[in-house]
Amino acid sequence: GASSDKLRHVESMSQLPSGAGKISGINAVVLGESLAAEENDLIFPSPEFSADALVSSPKQYREMYERSIKDPAGFWSEIADTFYWKEKWNPSEVCSENLDVTKGPVHISWFKGGKTNICYNAVDRNIESGNGDNIAMYWEGNEPGQDGKLTYSELLEKVCQLANYLKSVGVGKGDAVIIYLPMLLELPIAMLACARIGAVHSVVFAGFSADSLAQRIVDCKPKLVITCNAVKRGVKPILLKDIVDAALVESEKNGVSVGLCLTYENQSAMKREDTKWQAERDIWWQDVVTKFPTKCDVEWVDAEDPLFLLYTSGSTGKPKGVLHTSGGYMLYTATTFKYAFDYRPTDIYWCTADCGWITGHSYVTYGPLLNGATVLVFEGTPNYPDSGRCWDIVDKYNVTIFYTAPTLVRSLMRDGSEYVTRYSRKSLRVLGSVGEPINPSAWRWFYNIVGDSRCPISDTWWQTETGGFMITPLPGAWPQKPGSATFPFFGVQPVIVDEKGQEIEGECSGYLCIKKSWPGAFRTLYGDHERYETTYFKPFAGYYFTGDGCSRDKDGYHWLTGRVDDVINVSGHRIGTAEVESALVSHPQCAEAAVVGVEHEVKGQGIYAFVTLVDGVPYSEELRKSLIVTVRNQIGAFAAPDKIHWAPGLPKTRSGKIMRRILRKIAARQLDELGDTSTLADPGVVDQLIALSDC
Numbered sequence: 156g157a158s159s160d161k162l163r164h165v166e167s168m169s170q171l172p173s174g175a176g177k178i179s180g181i182n183a184v185v186l187g188e189s190l191a192a193e194e195n196d197l198i199f200p201s202p203e204f205s206a207d208a209l210v211s212s213p214k215q216y217r218e219m220y221e222r223s224i225k226d227p228a229g230f231w232s233e234i235a236d237t238f239y240w241k242e243k244w245n246p247s248e249v250c251s252e253n254l255d256v257t258k259g260p261v262h263i264s265w266f267k268g269g270k271t272n273i274c275y276n277a278v279d280r281n282i283e284s285g286n287g288d289n290i291a292m293y294w295e296g297n298e299p300g301q302d303g304k305l306t307y308s309e310l311l312e313k314v315c316q317l318a319n320y321l322k323s324v325g326v327g328k329g330d331a332v333i334i335y336l337p338m339l340l341e342l343p344i345a346m347l348a349c350a351r352i353g354a355v356h357s358v359v360f361a362g363f364s365a366d367s368l369a370q371r372i373v374d375c376k377p378k379l380v381i382t383c384n385a386v387k388r389g390v391k392p393i394l395l396k397d398i399v400d401a402a403l404v405e406s407e408k409n410g411v412s413v414g415l416c417l418t419y420e421n422q423s424a425m426k427r428e429d430t431k432w433q434a435e436r437d438i439w440w441q442d443v444v445t446k447f448p449t450k451c452d453v454e455w456v457d458a459e460d461p462l463f464l465l466y467t468s469g470s471t472g473k474p475k476g477v478l479h480t481s482g483g484y485m486l487y488t489a490t491t492f493k494y495a496f497d498y499r500p501t502d503i504y505w506c507t508a509d510c511g512w513i514t515g516h517s518y519v520t521y522g523p524l525l526n527g528a529t530v531l532v533f534e535g536t537p538n539y540p541d542s543g544r545c546w547d548i549v550d551k552y553n554v555t556i557f558y559t560a561p562t563l564v565r566s567l568m569r570d571g572s573e574y575v576t577r578y579s580r581k582s583l584r585v586l587g588s589v590g591e592p593i594n595p596s597a598w599r600w601f602y603n604i605v606g607d608s609r610c611p612i613s614d615t616w617w618q619t620e621t622g623g624f625m626i627t628p629l630p631g632a633w634p635q636k637p638g639s640a641t642f643p644f645f646g647v648q649p650v651i652v653d654e655k656g657q658e659i660e661g662e663c664s665g666y667l668c669i670k671k672s673w674p675g676a677f678r679t680l681y682g683d684h685e686r687y688e689t690t691y692f693k694p695f696a697g698y699y700f701t702g703d704g705c706s707r708d709k710d711g712y713h714w715l716t717g718r719v720d721d722v723i724n725v726s727g728h729r730i731g732t733a734e735v736e737s738a739l740v741s742h743p744q745c746a747e748a749a750v751v752g753v754e755h756e757v758k759g760q761g762i763y764a765f766v767t768l769v770d771g772v773p774y775s776e777e778l779r780k781s782l783i784v785t786v787r788n789q790i791g792a793f794a795a796p797d798k799i800h801w802a803p804g805l806p807k808t809r810s811g812k813i814m815r816r817i818l819r820k821i822a823a824r825q826l827d828e829l830g831d832t833s834t835l836a837d838p839g840v841v842d843q844l845i846a847l848s849d850c
């Protein structure tokens with residue numbers, strides 16, 4: 156019956172992949188010793204879920220993983236064979252790499268000599284296999300009731316028209332194009348159109364300031380900028396074209412002039428009559444693009460030709476122009492998408508990320524379309540008209556896979572579960588998280604409330620630089636631990652090293668590095684290969700250094716502890732900011748927390764915590780004490796915050812990550828050294844925080 160099924164399932168799950176020690180939690184469950192272990196420690200996918208999953212047991216994962224490590228060329232070539240190549244790669248050149256700076260320049264290449272096109276594989280190939288009438292993309296606008304959709308055939312026509320236009324104005328293979336658009340369907344269309352003709356797109360998140368945009372224009376010198384006149388986020392209109400105008404003036408001053416600005420008229424936000432215009436430079440998308448033919452030949456490119464350039468979100472300083480190439484990135488995003496979300500053709504997939512971030516490149520546009528998936532593109536914000544918007548959308552489209560960020564989970568959790576539970580959400584099957592470590596308490600809320608305790612969560616650890624998932628659960632394959640990104644994806648060899656760059660085995664914590672390349676790896680920083688080597692390959696010779704700290708537990712699960720720059724050293728204890736933050740956020744009245752180190756006479760560094768309370772909860776001395784006690788109890792007295800600083804809001808990048816660099820300055824009272832705050836989502840929070848410094 157059901158219970159013996161469950162037991163068999165649990166037994167097969169207990170063959171965990173690591174071989175790194177005993178799996179006490181699972182064994183306890185198998186032996187029926189402790190059900191609490193299941194609740195507190197390990198969360199199993201249901202037997203039905205696993206039975207249907209692409210990878211349904213740790214054993215199956217381990218076999219595939221081992222093969223991918225022993226024979227990467229064979230493993231990835233088989234996958235490459237499922238895509239269309241105009242000319243096959245040279246079989247002896249599947250992968251060529253040097254990650255060791257002491258042995259010469261760092262280089263990575265996959266499938267060199269192969270000729271392909273990612274747009275062809277993401278769009279045309281699905282039509283040729285008879286799926287042209289399937290929905291490629293749904294679009295949900297800022298206002299409920301505003302929506303649209305495109306089949307794969309319709310998508311191809313739109314892509315071709317724009318590609319033909321781009322060619323007509325002289326954009327060709329290797330030319331850069333800056334795309335500064337909100338989440339209209341025109342954004343993925345523009346990316347695909349560039350890819351089709353071999354142009355290199357650089358999407359800039361349409362929330363960045365004119366200065367940030369200018370900085371990127373000056374760096375990559377695009378042939379044209381593609382934008383729209385305005386967009387509404389919630390009730391607030393944002394005049395994107397004005398920002399582009401200012402950025403182009405600024406770029407001109409820095410010696411880069413762009414003579415063409417293709418502007419989409421986003422009628423729901425602004426009429427063309429109201430748009431500021433420079434006739435000699437600006438042109439309306441609707442006036443020209445729609446006149447071009449709906450067929451456009453594909454430019455076959457080398458697997459190693461550049462596909463796009465994307466500047467990292469800038470949490471740690473000057474943005475880096477990460478360059479990805481075509482072939483390896485194609486295989487990698489498609490394969491990671493398929494397995495990490497256990498994709499099947501009936502899925503309706505929604506990723507809340509903007510195409511301005513890597514997540515929107517790999518997992519709104521390329522990964523899903525390469526699988527022929529149906530993707531939902533959402534223009535609006537999760538709390539407009541109210542905090543139930545996401546679940547309203549989930550029910551409207553019967554979304555099955557929902558992929559988002561911890562910052563959104565925490566903010567919806569703060570607004571209360573009623574917004575969630577008033578919607579059915581019965582279509583949901585798999586949930587996903589990316590961007591920061593997800594605190595166990597947020598994980599549980601996401602799992603229990605949003606997913607009704609039945610949808611596995613893929614907590615995907617990866618970076619702009621990695622192109623795709625690196626450490627991620629495969630939802631049917633193994634039990635999860637809230638807050639752990641679990642195990643490496645196929646072909647990825649994560650290692651944890653100590654200060655001296657020695658690999659450490661078993662249960663440990665240290666610096667997360669990757670040994671050997673993988674197809675989706677970035678190939679350089681645009682125009683600055685030296686910075687590429689210095690930042691990523693010099694810190695630990697022979698490895699790609701991720702910049703993140705990580706620990707591995709006795710069962711081999713990986714726990715990301717945040718950026719290593721953020722580690723705090725209190726009286727010789729190395730404490731990850733993520734750990735203290737998680738403890739704080741587990742307090743029922745704490746909505747969000749950010750922890751930084753400050754100088755401390757005795758301890759070397761002290762712990763300084765910025766805390767945002769749940770809506771409506773007043774600050775009090777008692778609450779301050781109770782927060783400190785929570786950290787003491789969960790981690791230990793050495794991790795107890797020395798200071799709690801009440802924070803109505805936290806400074807965040809526009810991708811929703813906390814900018815600790817600014818918090819460190821506020822904590823140290825170095826207010827004249829705050830640096831550039833213009834890239835913050837809401838620069839106003841900095842003043843609020845300063846005003847509350849002494850409360």
Ligand code: ATP
Nearest residue numbers: 467468469470471590591592615616617618619715
């Ligand atoms: P910059 O490199 O410019 O400072 P960034 O690192 O924020 O910006 P991204 O490439 O968007 O830019 O983010 C990658 C980083 O996000 C990772 O290095 C890690 O610190 C964090 N991260 C992403 N996903 C996860 C996850 N699932 N768990 C823990 N951390 C994550």
Ligand code: MG
Nearest residue numbers: 467618619702
């Ligand atoms: Mg980074």
